[in-house]
Amino acid sequence: MATENTKKNTEVKIQKLTLNGVVISTKMKDTVVVRVDRFVKHPIYQKFLTRSKKYKVHDAGNTAKEGDKVTIQSTRPISKTKHFIIVK
Secondary structure (H helix, E strand, C coil), rough: HHHHHHHCCCCCCCCEEEEEEEEEEEEEEEEEEEEEEEEEEECCCCCCCEEEEEEECCCCCCCCCCCCCEEEEEECCCCEEEEECCCC
């Protein structure tokens, strides 16, 4: 019974990563490619630069269109490269 109590007390809530981006490709079935931009300050020149990263996102029913602004959230791996779903 002691092990049951420790299991209940050690439950950990995992925070899901949420990102905002723009849909850049909808050519795959149930998958869209979303570009997420972030601003980074250059260490020497102190100028702000835009860095981009592309994520493959699950989109059941192909509801998103190119150019749409979307919010994506991390989830369990859906395929080899898909780890996000569209929230909004």
